[in-house]
Amino acid sequence: MAELFDSYAADVEQLHRSIASHIASARNASPESRQKALREAQENVSEANELLGQMDIEVQGFPQSVRGRYATQLRELRTQIEGDHRDIRSLYSSGTPDGDTDVATPTGDAYAQRQRLLQGSATLEDGSRRLQESHRIALETEDIGAGILRDLQGQREQIEHSRDTQQVVRIAIVVVLVLLILIILYAKIF
Template sequence: MDNSPTALFDSYEQDFQQIIQSIREKVEGDGQGEQRKAALRRVEMELDEADEMISQMEIEIQGIPQSLKPSYTSRLRASKASLTQYKKLSKDLYTSLARSDLLSSSKPGFNSSDQPYGNGERDERGRLLAGTAVLEDGSRRLLESQRVALETEEQGADILRNLRGQREQIEHARDTLRTADTSIDRASGTLKKMIRRMYQQRVVTGAIILVLVLLILIILWAKFFH
Protein backbone atom coordinates (compact mmCIF):
# COMPACT_ATOMS: atom_id res chain seq x y z
CA MET A 1 0.00 0.00 0.00
CA ASP A 2 1.39 3.40 -1.01
CA ASN A 3 1.62 5.66 2.05
CA SER A 4 3.16 8.64 0.28
CA PRO A 5 1.53 12.05 0.92
CA THR A 6 0.45 12.26 -2.73
CA ALA A 7 -1.00 8.75 -3.09
CA LEU A 8 -4.63 9.67 -2.41
CA PHE A 9 -4.46 12.72 -4.65
CA ASP A 10 -3.07 10.59 -7.49
CA SER A 11 -5.82 8.01 -6.94
CA TYR A 12 -8.61 10.62 -7.03
CA GLU A 13 -7.04 12.24 -10.09
CA GLN A 14 -6.94 8.88 -11.90
CA ASP A 15 -10.62 8.28 -11.08
CA PHE A 16 -11.42 11.78 -12.31
CA GLN A 17 -9.66 11.22 -15.62
CA GLN A 18 -11.56 7.96 -16.15
CA ILE A 19 -14.87 9.75 -15.52
CA ILE A 20 -13.91 12.57 -17.90
CA GLN A 21 -13.01 10.02 -20.57
CA SER A 22 -16.42 8.39 -20.16
CA ILE A 23 -18.11 11.80 -20.42
CA ARG A 24 -16.11 12.65 -23.54
CA GLU A 25 -17.19 9.43 -25.24
CA LYS A 26 -20.85 10.12 -24.48
CA VAL A 27 -20.96 13.76 -25.57
CA GLU A 28 -19.00 13.04 -28.75
CA GLY A 29 -20.91 9.87 -29.54
CA ASP A 30 -23.72 9.45 -32.02
CA GLY A 31 -27.35 8.98 -31.09
CA GLN A 32 -30.72 10.61 -31.51
CA GLY A 33 -33.90 11.10 -29.57
CA GLU A 34 -34.32 9.16 -26.36
CA GLN A 35 -30.95 7.46 -26.76
CA ARG A 36 -29.25 10.84 -26.81
CA LYS A 37 -31.27 12.04 -23.83
CA ALA A 38 -30.35 8.95 -21.82
CA ALA A 39 -26.66 9.52 -22.64
CA LEU A 40 -26.89 13.14 -21.48
CA ARG A 41 -28.60 12.11 -18.25
CA ARG A 42 -25.75 9.70 -17.62
CA VAL A 43 -23.31 12.54 -18.36
CA GLU A 44 -25.01 14.66 -15.68
CA MET A 45 -24.52 11.87 -13.13
CA GLU A 46 -20.87 11.45 -14.09
CA LEU A 47 -20.33 15.21 -13.88
CA ASP A 48 -21.55 15.02 -10.28
CA GLU A 49 -19.08 12.20 -9.62
CA ALA A 50 -16.27 14.23 -11.21
CA ASP A 51 -17.24 17.19 -9.04
CA GLU A 52 -16.90 14.97 -5.98
CA MET A 53 -13.43 13.85 -7.11
CA ILE A 54 -12.40 17.51 -7.43
CA SER A 55 -13.59 18.14 -3.85
CA GLN A 56 -11.53 15.19 -2.60
CA MET A 57 -8.46 16.40 -4.52
CA GLU A 58 -8.84 19.85 -2.94
CA ILE A 59 -8.82 18.23 0.51
CA GLU A 60 -5.83 15.97 -0.19
CA ILE A 61 -3.70 18.78 -1.65
CA GLN A 62 -3.65 20.44 1.78
CA GLY A 63 -1.45 17.65 3.12
CA ILE A 64 1.05 17.63 0.24
CA PRO A 65 4.53 19.03 1.13
CA GLN A 66 5.22 22.57 -0.04
CA SER A 67 8.03 21.39 -2.33
CA LEU A 68 5.54 19.30 -4.35
CA LYS A 69 2.43 21.44 -3.98
CA PRO A 70 2.94 23.81 -7.02
CA SER A 71 2.92 20.87 -9.46
CA TYR A 72 -0.18 19.33 -7.90
CA THR A 73 -1.91 22.71 -7.74
CA SER A 74 -1.44 23.06 -11.51
CA ARG A 75 -2.87 19.58 -12.06
CA LEU A 76 -5.87 20.42 -9.87
CA ARG A 77 -6.42 23.65 -11.79
CA ALA A 78 -6.32 21.76 -15.11
CA SER A 79 -8.83 19.21 -13.80
CA LYS A 80 -11.19 22.00 -12.71
CA ALA A 81 -10.92 23.62 -16.14
CA SER A 82 -11.71 20.31 -17.84
CA LEU A 83 -14.75 19.78 -15.59
CA THR A 84 -16.02 23.30 -16.29
CA GLN A 85 -15.61 22.72 -20.03
CA TYR A 86 -17.69 19.54 -20.01
CA LYS A 87 -20.32 21.06 -17.74
CA LYS A 88 -20.78 23.86 -20.28
CA LEU A 89 -20.79 21.40 -23.17
CA SER A 90 -23.41 19.24 -21.43
CA LYS A 91 -25.60 22.27 -20.82
CA ASP A 92 -25.26 23.37 -24.45
CA LEU A 93 -26.18 19.89 -25.67
CA TYR A 94 -29.25 19.84 -23.42
CA THR A 95 -30.31 23.24 -24.75
CA SER A 96 -29.73 22.16 -28.34
CA LEU A 97 -31.69 18.95 -27.85
CA ALA A 98 -34.60 20.80 -26.24
CA ARG A 99 -34.60 23.32 -29.09
CA SER A 100 -34.61 20.52 -31.66
CA ASP A 101 -37.56 18.86 -29.94
CA LEU A 102 -39.43 22.17 -29.84
CA LEU A 103 -38.74 22.91 -33.50
CA SER A 104 -39.71 19.41 -34.62
CA SER A 105 -43.05 19.77 -32.87
CA SER A 106 -43.78 23.02 -34.75
CA LYS A 107 -42.79 21.97 -38.30
CA PRO A 108 -45.21 22.80 -41.20
CA GLY A 109 -47.86 20.11 -41.67
CA PHE A 110 -48.07 19.48 -37.93
CA ASN A 111 -51.53 21.10 -37.71
CA SER A 112 -54.41 21.03 -35.33
CA SER A 113 -55.81 17.87 -36.90
CA ASP A 114 -52.73 15.96 -35.61
CA GLN A 115 -52.96 17.20 -32.02
CA PRO A 116 -55.79 18.34 -29.77
CA TYR A 117 -54.17 21.80 -29.59
CA GLY A 118 -54.19 24.68 -32.04
CA ASN A 119 -50.97 26.25 -33.26
CA GLY A 120 -51.07 29.05 -30.69
CA GLU A 121 -51.85 26.67 -27.87
CA ARG A 122 -49.17 24.25 -29.04
CA ASP A 123 -46.52 27.00 -29.15
CA GLU A 124 -47.53 28.22 -25.71
CA ARG A 125 -47.40 24.67 -24.38
CA GLY A 126 -43.94 24.19 -25.89
CA ARG A 127 -42.68 27.38 -24.27
CA LEU A 128 -44.14 26.33 -20.93
CA LEU A 129 -42.53 22.91 -21.18
CA ALA A 130 -39.18 24.45 -22.10
CA GLY A 131 -39.44 26.93 -19.22
CA THR A 132 -40.36 24.14 -16.82
CA ALA A 133 -37.37 22.10 -17.97
CA VAL A 134 -35.07 25.08 -17.40
CA LEU A 135 -36.51 25.65 -13.93
CA GLU A 136 -36.15 21.98 -13.03
CA ASP A 137 -32.57 21.97 -14.27
CA GLY A 138 -31.81 25.13 -12.27
CA SER A 139 -33.43 23.65 -9.16
CA ARG A 140 -31.45 20.45 -9.53
CA ARG A 141 -28.19 22.35 -9.91
CA LEU A 142 -29.08 24.54 -6.91
CA LEU A 143 -29.74 21.46 -4.77
CA GLU A 144 -26.48 19.94 -5.92
CA SER A 145 -24.62 23.16 -5.06
CA GLN A 146 -26.22 23.15 -1.63
CA ARG A 147 -25.18 19.52 -1.13
CA VAL A 148 -21.59 20.28 -2.08
CA ALA A 149 -21.61 23.37 0.17
CA LEU A 150 -22.88 21.32 3.12
CA GLU A 151 -20.26 18.64 2.53
CA THR A 152 -17.55 21.29 2.28
CA GLU A 153 -18.82 22.94 5.47
CA GLU A 154 -18.76 19.60 7.27
CA GLN A 155 -15.23 18.88 6.07
CA GLY A 156 -14.16 22.36 7.15
CA ALA A 157 -15.68 21.76 10.60
CA ASP A 158 -13.74 18.47 10.86
CA ILE A 159 -10.52 20.27 9.96
CA LEU A 160 -11.23 22.96 12.55
CA ARG A 161 -11.90 20.31 15.20
CA ASN A 162 -8.62 18.58 14.35
CA LEU A 163 -6.75 21.88 14.52
CA ARG A 164 -8.40 22.68 17.87
CA GLY A 165 -7.35 19.28 19.21
CA GLN A 166 -3.78 19.81 18.00
CA ARG A 167 -3.70 23.26 19.59
CA GLU A 168 -4.88 21.81 22.91
CA GLN A 169 -2.15 19.14 22.70
CA ILE A 170 0.46 21.82 22.03
CA GLU A 171 -0.80 23.94 24.93
CA HIS A 172 -0.75 20.89 27.21
CA ALA A 173 2.82 20.08 26.14
CA ARG A 174 3.81 23.71 26.73
CA ASP A 175 2.27 23.64 30.23
CA THR A 176 4.10 20.38 30.95
CA LEU A 177 7.40 21.93 29.83
CA ARG A 178 6.73 25.00 31.96
CA THR A 179 6.03 22.79 34.98
CA ALA A 180 9.19 20.76 34.31
CA ASP A 181 11.20 23.99 33.99
CA THR A 182 9.85 25.20 37.34
CA SER A 183 10.72 21.86 38.95
CA ILE A 184 14.25 22.03 37.52
CA ASP A 185 14.67 25.57 38.90
CA ARG A 186 13.54 24.38 42.33
CA ALA A 187 15.86 21.37 42.24
CA SER A 188 18.74 23.61 41.17
CA GLY A 189 18.07 25.98 44.07
CA THR A 190 17.94 23.07 46.51
CA LEU A 191 21.25 21.70 45.22
CA LYS A 192 22.89 25.12 45.59
CA LYS A 193 21.69 25.34 49.20
CA MET A 194 23.00 21.84 49.94
CA ILE A 195 26.38 22.67 48.41
CA ARG A 196 26.55 25.92 50.41
CA ARG A 197 25.71 24.09 53.63
CA MET A 198 28.31 21.41 52.83
CA TYR A 199 31.01 24.06 52.53
CA GLN A 200 29.82 25.66 55.76
CA GLN A 201 30.01 22.31 57.54
CA ARG A 202 33.51 21.75 56.18
CA VAL A 203 34.64 25.14 57.51
CA VAL A 204 33.11 24.45 60.93
CA THR A 205 34.65 20.97 61.03
CA GLY A 206 38.07 22.38 60.07
CA ALA A 207 37.81 25.05 62.76
CA ILE A 208 36.92 22.45 65.40
CA ILE A 209 39.85 20.26 64.35
CA LEU A 210 42.16 23.27 64.48
CA VAL A 211 40.97 24.19 67.98
CA LEU A 212 41.44 20.59 69.15
CA VAL A 213 44.97 20.49 67.74
CA LEU A 214 45.79 23.77 69.48
CA LEU A 215 44.42 22.47 72.77
CA ILE A 216 46.48 19.30 72.46
CA LEU A 217 49.59 21.32 71.73
CA ILE A 218 48.94 23.59 74.69
CA ILE A 219 48.39 20.62 76.98
CA LEU A 220 51.61 18.94 75.77
CA TRP A 221 53.56 22.13 76.14
CA ALA A 222 52.24 22.71 79.63
CA LYS A 223 53.03 19.11 80.63
CA PHE A 224 56.61 18.97 79.37
CA PHE A 225 57.80 22.49 80.08
CA HIS A 226 56.17 23.22 83.43
Protein backbone atom coordinates in the same frame (compact mmCIF):
# COMPACT_ATOMS: atom_id res chain seq x y z
CA MET B 1 -3.00 10.73 3.03
CA ALA B 2 -1.23 10.90 -0.32
CA GLU B 3 -2.48 7.42 -1.23
CA LEU B 4 -6.09 8.50 -0.71
CA PHE B 5 -5.50 11.67 -2.73
CA ASP B 6 -3.92 9.65 -5.56
CA SER B 7 -6.86 7.23 -5.47
CA TYR B 8 -9.30 10.15 -5.78
CA ALA B 9 -7.20 11.63 -8.60
CA ALA B 10 -7.30 8.31 -10.51
CA ASP B 11 -11.09 8.17 -10.05
CA VAL B 12 -11.49 11.73 -11.33
CA GLU B 13 -9.30 10.95 -14.36
CA GLN B 14 -11.47 7.90 -15.09
CA LEU B 15 -14.63 10.00 -14.77
CA HIS B 16 -13.09 12.62 -17.10
CA ARG B 17 -12.51 9.93 -19.74
CA SER B 18 -16.07 8.66 -19.27
CA ILE B 19 -17.46 12.20 -19.59
CA ALA B 20 -15.45 12.78 -22.77
CA SER B 21 -16.82 9.52 -24.17
CA HIS B 22 -20.42 10.52 -23.37
CA ILE B 23 -19.90 13.96 -24.89
CA ALA B 24 -18.46 12.44 -28.07
CA SER B 25 -21.35 10.02 -28.39
CA ALA B 26 -23.88 12.83 -27.69
CA ARG B 27 -22.54 14.91 -30.57
CA ASN B 28 -23.58 12.32 -33.18
CA ALA B 29 -26.57 10.72 -31.46
CA SER B 30 -30.32 10.84 -31.91
CA PRO B 31 -32.21 13.21 -29.59
CA GLU B 32 -33.13 10.41 -27.16
CA SER B 33 -29.63 8.95 -27.11
CA ARG B 34 -28.14 12.42 -26.91
CA GLN B 35 -30.23 13.30 -23.86
CA LYS B 36 -29.27 10.02 -22.16
CA ALA B 37 -25.56 10.50 -22.93
CA LEU B 38 -25.62 14.09 -21.65
CA ARG B 39 -27.48 13.04 -18.50
CA GLU B 40 -24.88 10.34 -17.81
CA ALA B 41 -22.08 12.82 -18.51
CA GLN B 42 -23.69 15.32 -16.09
CA GLU B 43 -23.94 12.62 -13.41
CA ASN B 44 -20.25 11.87 -13.91
CA VAL B 45 -19.47 15.59 -13.57
CA SER B 46 -21.40 15.71 -10.29
CA GLU B 47 -19.55 12.65 -9.00
CA ALA B 48 -16.22 14.14 -10.09
CA ASN B 49 -17.06 17.40 -8.28
CA GLU B 50 -17.77 15.45 -5.09
CA LEU B 51 -14.40 13.69 -5.43
CA LEU B 52 -12.70 17.03 -6.06
CA GLY B 53 -14.27 18.31 -2.84
CA GLN B 54 -12.83 15.33 -0.96
CA MET B 55 -9.46 15.93 -2.59
CA ASP B 56 -9.59 19.56 -1.47
CA ILE B 57 -10.16 18.36 2.09
CA GLU B 58 -7.19 16.00 1.80
CA VAL B 59 -4.93 18.76 0.44
CA GLN B 60 -5.73 20.95 3.48
CA GLY B 61 -4.38 18.18 5.72
CA PHE B 62 -1.05 17.85 3.88
CA PRO B 63 2.14 19.38 5.31
CA GLN B 64 2.98 22.78 3.84
CA SER B 65 6.06 21.35 2.09
CA VAL B 66 4.02 19.14 -0.28
CA ARG B 67 0.69 20.95 -0.28
CA GLY B 68 1.55 23.12 -3.31
CA ARG B 69 2.25 20.16 -5.59
CA TYR B 70 -1.04 18.47 -4.72
CA ALA B 71 -2.97 21.74 -4.92
CA THR B 72 -1.64 22.24 -8.47
CA GLN B 73 -2.75 18.74 -9.45
CA LEU B 74 -6.17 19.43 -7.90
CA ARG B 75 -6.51 22.69 -9.89
CA GLU B 76 -5.66 20.88 -13.13
CA LEU B 77 -8.26 18.19 -12.47
CA ARG B 78 -10.85 20.81 -11.51
CA THR B 79 -10.13 22.70 -14.75
CA GLN B 80 -10.65 19.51 -16.79
CA ILE B 81 -13.99 18.78 -15.12
CA GLU B 82 -15.12 22.41 -15.48
CA GLY B 83 -14.26 22.20 -19.18
CA ASP B 84 -16.33 19.02 -19.46
CA HIS B 85 -19.21 20.77 -17.71
CA ARG B 86 -19.01 23.69 -20.16
CA ASP B 87 -19.05 21.24 -23.09
CA ILE B 88 -22.15 19.55 -21.68
CA ARG B 89 -23.91 22.89 -21.19
CA SER B 90 -23.05 23.97 -24.71
CA LEU B 91 -24.42 20.70 -26.10
CA TYR B 92 -27.60 21.16 -24.06
CA SER B 93 -28.02 24.72 -25.30
CA SER B 94 -27.20 23.92 -28.91
CA GLY B 95 -29.96 21.33 -29.14
CA THR B 96 -29.83 18.37 -31.48
CA PRO B 97 -27.83 18.39 -34.72
CA ASP B 98 -31.01 18.80 -36.78
CA GLY B 99 -32.03 21.94 -34.90
CA ASP B 100 -34.44 20.35 -32.38
CA THR B 101 -33.84 22.15 -29.10
CA ASP B 102 -36.50 20.42 -27.03
CA VAL B 103 -33.91 18.41 -25.13
CA ALA B 104 -34.49 18.94 -21.42
CA THR B 105 -31.69 20.91 -19.84
CA PRO B 106 -30.40 20.40 -16.34
CA THR B 107 -30.14 24.17 -15.89
CA GLY B 108 -33.61 24.53 -14.35
CA ASP B 109 -34.51 25.00 -10.71
CA ALA B 110 -33.94 21.34 -9.83
CA TYR B 111 -30.42 21.43 -11.22
CA ALA B 112 -29.61 24.71 -9.46
CA GLN B 113 -31.02 23.35 -6.21
CA ARG B 114 -28.96 20.17 -6.59
CA GLN B 115 -25.82 22.23 -7.18
CA ARG B 116 -26.58 24.37 -4.11
CA LEU B 117 -27.14 21.22 -2.05
CA LEU B 118 -23.90 19.69 -3.28
CA GLN B 119 -22.05 22.91 -2.55
CA GLY B 120 -23.68 23.16 0.89
CA SER B 121 -22.78 19.54 1.61
CA ALA B 122 -19.18 20.15 0.56
CA THR B 123 -19.05 23.28 2.74
CA LEU B 124 -20.47 21.35 5.68
CA GLU B 125 -17.96 18.54 5.20
CA ASP B 126 -15.17 21.08 4.95
CA GLY B 127 -16.34 22.79 8.13
CA SER B 128 -16.55 19.45 9.94
CA ARG B 129 -13.09 18.53 8.76
CA ARG B 130 -11.69 21.87 9.89
CA LEU B 131 -13.41 21.51 13.27
CA GLN B 132 -11.93 18.03 13.71
CA GLU B 133 -8.51 19.32 12.66
CA SER B 134 -8.78 22.23 15.12
CA HIS B 135 -9.78 19.82 17.89
CA ARG B 136 -6.82 17.57 17.05
CA ILE B 137 -4.45 20.56 17.06
CA ALA B 138 -5.89 21.74 20.39
CA LEU B 139 -5.27 18.30 21.92
CA GLU B 140 -1.73 18.22 20.53
CA THR B 141 -1.10 21.73 21.88
CA GLU B 142 -2.43 20.66 25.28
CA ASP B 143 -0.11 17.64 25.29
CA ILE B 144 2.85 19.81 24.28
CA GLY B 145 1.99 22.33 27.01
CA ALA B 146 1.76 19.56 29.62
CA GLY B 147 5.15 18.25 28.47
CA ILE B 148 6.69 21.71 28.75
CA LEU B 149 5.27 22.11 32.26
CA ARG B 150 6.76 18.75 33.27
CA ASP B 151 10.14 19.80 31.84
CA LEU B 152 9.99 23.13 33.67
CA GLN B 153 9.08 21.38 36.93
CA GLY B 154 12.07 19.05 36.50
CA GLN B 155 14.38 21.99 35.78
CA ARG B 156 13.05 23.84 38.84
CA GLU B 157 13.79 20.83 41.01
CA GLN B 158 17.30 20.63 39.54
CA ILE B 159 17.90 24.32 40.24
CA GLU B 160 16.62 23.98 43.81
CA HIS B 161 18.76 20.89 44.32
CA SER B 162 21.86 22.65 42.95
CA ARG B 163 21.12 25.67 45.20
CA ASP B 164 20.85 23.38 48.22
CA THR B 165 24.06 21.65 47.18
CA GLN B 166 25.83 25.00 46.86
CA GLN B 167 24.65 25.97 50.35
CA VAL B 168 26.04 22.72 51.76
CA VAL B 169 29.34 23.26 49.94
CA ARG B 170 29.60 26.84 51.26
CA ILE B 171 28.90 25.74 54.81
CA ALA B 172 31.44 22.93 54.47
CA ILE B 173 34.08 25.38 53.19
CA VAL B 174 33.39 27.79 56.05
CA VAL B 175 33.61 24.95 58.58
CA VAL B 176 36.87 23.70 57.05
CA LEU B 177 38.33 27.23 57.09
CA VAL B 178 37.27 27.78 60.70
CA LEU B 179 38.81 24.43 61.66
CA LEU B 180 42.03 25.30 59.82
CA ILE B 181 42.18 28.66 61.58
CA LEU B 182 41.62 26.97 64.93
CA ILE B 183 44.28 24.36 64.16
CA ILE B 184 46.74 27.07 63.13
CA LEU B 185 45.98 29.09 66.26
CA TYR B 186 46.27 25.99 68.40
CA ALA B 187 49.59 25.14 66.76
CA LYS B 188 50.98 28.67 67.32
CA ILE B 189 49.79 28.91 70.88
CA PHE B 190 50.94 25.48 72.00
